[in-house]
Amino acid sequence: KNQVEQSPQSLIILEGKNCTLQCNYTVSPFSNLRWYKQDTGRGPVSLTIMTFSENTKSNGRYTATLDADTKQSSLHITASQLSDSASYICVVQTTGGGNKLTFGTGTQLKVEL
Amino acid sequence: DVKVTQSSRYLVKRTGEKVFLECVQDMDHENMFWYRQDPGLGLRLIYFSYDVKMKEKGDIPEGYSVSREKKERFSLILESASTNQTSMYLCASRLRDFMNTEAFFGQGTRLTVV
Numbered sequence: 001k002n003q004v005e006q007s008p009q010s011l012i013i014l015e016g017k018n019c020t021l022q023c024n025y026t027v028s029p030f031s032n033l034r035w036y037k038q039d040t041g042r043g044p045v046s047l048t049i050m051t052f053s054e055n056t057k058s059n060g061r062y063t064a065t066l067d068a069d070t071k072q073s074s075l076h077i078t079a080s081q082l083s084d085s086a087s088y089i090c091v092v093q094t095t096g097g098g099n100k101l102t103f104g105t106g107t108q109l110k111v112e113l
Numbered sequence: 114d115v116k117v118t119q120s121s122r123y124l125v126k127r128t129g130e131k132v133f134l135e136c137v138q139d140m141d142h143e144n145m146f147w148y149r150q151d152p153g154l155g156l157r158l159i160y161f162s163y164d165v166k167m168k169e170k171g172d173i174p175e176g177y178s179v180s181r182e183k184k185e186r187f188s189l190i191l192e193s194a195s196t197n198q199t200s201m202y203l204c205a206s207r208l209r210d211f212m213n214t215e216a217f218f219g220q221g222t223r224l225t226v227v
Contacts, residue, residue: 049215089155105153105155
């Protein structure tokens with residue numbers, strides 16, 4: 001069964017600190033892996049998309065890594081800001097079955113003063 | 114900027130009512146999707162459409178139907194709303210090339226069925 005698991009489930013950090021969120025997946029065949037940011041009560045917004053051949057991708061203070069061999073990804077947030085408080089969702093797309101997206105349940109990040 | 118607009122942010126409906134959730138996108142995307150999002154479960158695909166008048170069932174289509182009469186508009190219909198359909202509903206769209214194209218989401222509709 002295709003699955004995407006994220007850890008931790010929730011995280012609280014102080015403003016200015018760095019953090020790393022984890023994503024493990026069993027989706028096969030693999031097409032790409034996406035990270036989304038979802039503010040409370042809003043729709044998800046894309047941060048990065050990585051294909052099999054990419055092992056790192058940055059978007060400002062967000063850096064995603066991908067290890068397709070171990071089927072793991074991480075999202076690193078540098079110098080966190082209060083506006084980073086959100087749910088971060090890992091999504092894996094398969095090439096089979098209609099190019100379906102499989103969503104993780106998200107990591108809820110809270111950045112405090 | 115791509116815009117995916119859902120007609121309502123919040124809805125409260127009674128059990129048994131017929132409910133329409135509307136979604137409009139302005140980027141001429143072929144593919145449109147309806148998901149529901151519940152705590153601890155992530156986003157689950159209800160229905161999707163890859164062209165006008167075309168529809169495909171997702172993972173949880175029971176109790177729902179959809180309509181796509183125009184390319185830019187994709188409607189989700191709850192034929193007879195039930196309390197277990199209380200959820201956050203998200204519409205998304207993307208280009209026909211499924212593989213690595215961006216999926217853009219609407220702001221969501223929080224539906225409460227009482």
